[in-house]
Amino acid sequence: MKATFWLAGAAALCLSQSALAADSIKIGFVSTFSGPTAVIGNDMRNSFELALDHLGRKIDGKPVEVIYEDDQQKPDIGKQKTEKLVQADKVDFIVGYIWSNVLLASLKTAVDSKTFLISANAGPSQLAGELCSPYVFSTSWQNDQTPAAMGLTMNQKGVKSVFLIGPNYAAGKDMLAGVKSTFKGQVVGEEYTVWPSQLDFSAELSKARNSGAEAIFVFYPGAAGVQFLNQYAQAGLKEKMPLYTAFTIDELSLPLQKDNAIGVPGAQEWVNDLPNEQNKKFVEDYRKKYPGLRPTYYGAQAYDAAQLINSAVVAVKGDTSQKDAMKAEMEKANFKSLRGSFKYGNNHIPIQNFYLQDVVKEADGQLSLKTVATIVKDDQDRFQDKCPMK
Amino acid sequence: MLLVVEQFLNGLQFGLLLFLLAAGLTLVFGIMDLVNLAHGSLYMMGAYFAATFVAWTGSFVLGALLALGATLLLGIVLELAALRHLYGRDHLDHVLATFGLILFFNEAVRLVWGPAGLALPLPSWLAFPVTIMPGIQYPAYRLAIIVVALLVALLLYLGVMRTRIGMLIRAGASNREMIGALGINIKLLYTLVFGLGAALAGLAGLMQAPILTVQIGMGENILILAFVVIVIGGIGSIRGAFIAAILIGLIDTLGRAFLPNLLRQILSSAAASTAAPAMSSMLIYLLMAIVLVVRPEGLFPASRR
Numbered sequence: 001m002k003a004t005f006w007l008a009g010a011a012a013l014c015l016s017q018s019a020l021a022a023d024s025i026k027i028g029f030v031s032t033f034s035g036p037t038a039v040i041g042n043d044m045r046n047s048f049e050l051a052l053d054h055l056g057r058k059i060d061g062k063p064v065e066v067i068y069e070d071d072q073q074k075p076d077i078g079k080q081k082t083e084k085l086v087q088a089d090k091v092d093f094i095v096g097y098i099w100s101n102v103l104l105a106s107l108k109t110a111v112d113s114k115t116f117l118i119s120a121n122a123g124p125s126q127l128a129g130e131l132c133s134p135y136v137f138s139t140s141w142q143n144d145q146t147p148a149a150m151g152l153t154m155n156q157k158g159v160k161s162v163f164l165i166g167p168n169y170a171a172g173k174d175m176l177a178g179v180k181s182t183f184k185g186q187v188v189g190e191e192y193t194v195w196p197s198q199l200d201f202s203a204e205l206s207k208a209r210n211s212g213a214e215a216i217f218v219f220y221p222g223a224a225g226v227q228f229l230n231q232y233a234q235a236g237l238k239e240k241m242p243l244y245t246a247f248t249i250d251e252l253s254l255p256l257q258k259d260n261a262i263g264v265p266g267a268q269e270w271v272n273d274l275p276n277e278q279n280k281k282f283v284e285d286y287r288k289k290y291p292g293l294r295p296t297y298y299g300a301q302a303y304d305a306a307q308l309i310n311s312a313v314v315a316v317k318g319d320t321s322q323k324d325a326m327k328a329e330m331e332k333a334n335f336k337s338l339r340g341s342f343k344y345g346n347n348h349i350p351i352q353n354f355y356l357q358d359v360v361k362e363a364d365g366q367l368s369l370k371t372v373a374t375i376v377k378d379d380q381d382r383f384q385d386k387c388p389m390k
Numbered sequence: 391m392l393l394v395v396e397q398f399l400n401g402l403q404f405g406l407l408l409f410l411l412a413a414g415l416t417l418v419f420g421i422m423d424l425v426n427l428a429h430g431s432l433y434m435m436g437a438y439f440a441a442t443f444v445a446w447t448g449s450f451v452l453g454a455l456l457a458l459g460a461t462l463l464l465g466i467v468l469e470l471a472a473l474r475h476l477y478g479r480d481h482l483d484h485v486l487a488t489f490g491l492i493l494f495f496n497e498a499v500r501l502v503w504g505p506a507g508l509a510l511p512l513p514s515w516l517a518f519p520v521t522i523m524p525g526i527q528y529p530a531y532r533l534a535i536i537v538v539a540l541l542v543a544l545l546l547y548l549g550v551m552r553t554r555i556g557m558l559i560r561a562g563a564s565n566r567e568m569i570g571a572l573g574i575n576i577k578l579l580y581t582l583v584f585g586l587g588a589a590l591a592g593l594a595g596l597m598q599a600p601i602l603t604v605q606i607g608m609g610e611n612i613l614i615l616a617f618v619v620i621v622i623g624g625i626g627s628i629r630g631a632f633i634a635a636i637l638i639g640l641i642d643t644l645g646r647a648f649l650p651n652l653l654r655q656i657l658s659s660a661a662a663s664t665a666a667p668a669m670s671s672m673l674i675y676l677l678m679a680i681v682l683v684v685r686p687e688g689l690f691p692a693s694r695r
Contacts, residue, residue, distance in 0.1 A: 036605045168667040194667045197611050199602050202400040203647040210393045226603045234529040236519030256509040
C-alpha cells in the first residue's frame with residue numbers, strides 16, 4: 001500500500017516536471033568554470049545572469065532554465081558536455097564557448113541535432129567559412145578580425161617590422177594570420193607556444209629580441225597574458241620593442257598585470273566606456289550586482305547572446321519548434337547590442353566596429369581600460385565568401 | 391651565437407627550478423617510499439604565502455623568507471596529520487590520498503584567497519635586465535634564480551654528503567628497514583625530510599611566482615615534469631635529480647628555441663611552426679622512454695640492492 005502511494009507520488013512528480021520543462025526555455029551554457037581560466041567562465045556566467053535579471057528572469061513570459069557545464073578548457077570534455085546538453089537535457093539553445101578548439105570539437109553535435117548554438121566568444125575561421133551553419137550564430141567576432149584591426153593600428157603608427165608570438169591552437173593560428181592579413185611591414189618571425197601548458201616564454205622573448213624586429217605582437221588570453229607581460233617587462237623589452245596585443249589585457253588580467261600593462265595597446269570590439277545607454281546600464285548594474293568585479297568583453301558578448309535568444313523566442317511567441325522563423329529573426333539582430341552597431345553577415349558573424357583601447361590609471365589608483373579611437377567601422381570577416389549560406 | 395648562450399641560460403634557469411621541486415620529491419619518494427602527488431600543492435602554497443607575506447611586510451626578501459618558513463611548517467604539519475598514516479601502505483593508496491590533498495589545497499586556496507589569483511611584483515632592484523656579455527642582456531631576476539638554486543643545490547649536497555643527518559638520509563634511501571633496526575628514530579627523520587622537501591617546493595614556487603602568476607592549480611603541470619626528472623635521475627638520488635633536471639630544462643628550452651628553424655629546412659613554414667611546439671614538448675618524454683628502456687632504474691639510482 002505504502003509502495004503504491006510513493007510510486008503514484010513519484011509519477012505525479014515526474015509528470016509535473018516534464019510539464020514544467022515544456023513550458024520553460026532551456027539554455028545550455030558551456031564555458032570554463034574550473035582551473036586557472038575559470039575567472040573567464042565566471043564573468044560570462046555573471047553577465048548572462050545579469051541579462052536574465054534585466055529580462056525579468058523570463059523570456060516571452062516563460063521561465064528560463066540555464067544549465068551551466070564546465071568544459072575544463074578541454075575539447076573532449078566540451079564535446080561530452082555539449083552531447084549531454086543536446087541529448088539528455090534537450091536544450092533549446094547552447095551558449096558559451098571561450099576556446100576555439102573546444103567549439104570546433106563541439107560544433108557537429110549541436111549542428112546535427114539542429115540545436116541553436118551561440119558562440120559568445122570563440123570565432124575560429126572555419127566557423128565563418130566552410131563550417132558555417134544556419135543553426136550557429138556568433139555574438140563575438142571571427143578570430144582574425146581583432147588582430148587584423150591591430151595590424152591596421154601598427155601601420156598607422158609606422159611600425160616597419162614585427163615579431164609574432166601566440167599559442168599553438170586554432171585561435172592562435174587565426175590571430176597571427178589576422179595580423180598578417182593587414183600589416184604592411186615585414187613579419188620577421190613567428191613563434192607558437194604549447195597551449196595551455198607553457199607558461200614560460202623566455203625562449204620566445206630571447207628570439208624576438210635577437211630578431212631585430214621593431215615591435216612584438218602577441219595573443220595570450222587569460223592568465224597567460226599576465227605571465228607574458230611580466231616576462232616581457234622583466235626582460236627589459238618595454239623600452240626597446242613596443243608590444244601590440246589582441247585579447248591579452250582585459251579587466252580580469254589587469255589587476256594582476258598592474259603597471260606592466262600601461263602603454264600597451266589592444267584592439268577590441270567592446271570597451272566598458274562605449275557611450276550607449278544599454279552599455280552604461282550593463283556596466284553600472286554589473287558592478288552593483290558583483291561588488292569588486294568589473295565586466296569584460298567576454299561578459300558583454302554573453303549578455304548579447306541572452307538578448308539574441310530573447311529576440312528569437314519572442315518572435316515565435318515562445319514556440320521554440322519554429323526553427324526557421326527563429327533563425328530568420330536572429331539574422332536581423334533585432335536587439336540593442338552593448339556594442340551599439342551590430343548586424344549579421346551571411347555567415348552569422350557580426351559586422352561591427354573595432355576600437356583601440358588603452359590602459360589608464362583612474363583617480364583612485366585603479367587601472368582601467370578606455371577607448372582611444374575607432375580603428376575600423378562595420379568590419380566584416382574575410383572568410384564570409386567561403387560560407388555556402390548566401 | 392649570442393642567442394645560443396641566452397637560450398642556454400633560459401634552459402639552465404628552468405632546469406634549476408625543476409631541480410628544487412624534484413629534489414624534495416625524490417627524497418620523499420626514495421626514503422619514505424611515498425608517492426606524493428600533493429608536492430605540486432606545496433609549490434603552490436609557497437607562491438601564495440610569498441605573495442601574501444610580501445604584501446604584508448612590503449619587503450620581497452623578508453616575505454620570501456617568511457613564506458619559506460611557512461611552507462616548511464606546513465610540510466611538517468601535513469606529514470604529522472595526514473601522510474604519516476600512509477607509510478607502508480600500497481602505492482595506490484598514496485596516489486588516492488595525495489590526490490585528495492591536491493583537491494583539498496585547491497579548494498582551501500579558493501576559500502582563503504579567492505579564485506582570481508594573485509600578483510607578486512618584483513622589487514625594482516631585480517626588475518631590470520643586466521648585460522652579462524657584450525650583446526647579451528638577461529633579466530636580473532632570472533639570474534638571481536640561477537644563483538639561489540645553485541647555492542641551494544650546493545648546500546643540499548654538503549648537507550646530504552657531509553653531515554650526520556645526511557648520512558641517515560642516504561642510509562634511509564638505500565635500506566629503510568636496516569636504519570630502523572639500528573635504533574634511529576625513523577619517524578623524526580621522515581618528518582624532517584618531508585618538511586625539507588616541502589620547503590624546497592615552496593622555494594621553487596615563490597621564486598617562480600613573479601615570472602608566472604600565483605594561481606590555483608599552478609603546481610599540477612610542473613609536477614609532471616618533476617616526476618619525469620626523478621624517473622630519469624633515479625628515485626632517491628639528489629645527484630640524479632640535479633643532472634636530470636638540468637638536462638630536461640635544456641632539452642625543453644633548446645628544443646622550443648631551435649626546432650622550428652630546423653623543421654623549416656624540411657617542411658613548409660606553416661607546417662613547421664605548428665609541428666615544432668608539439669614535437670619539442672614530446673622530446674623530454676622521448677628521453678624518459680629511452681632512459682626507461684636502457685636503464686630502468688634511472689641514470690643515478692640511489693639504492694643498489
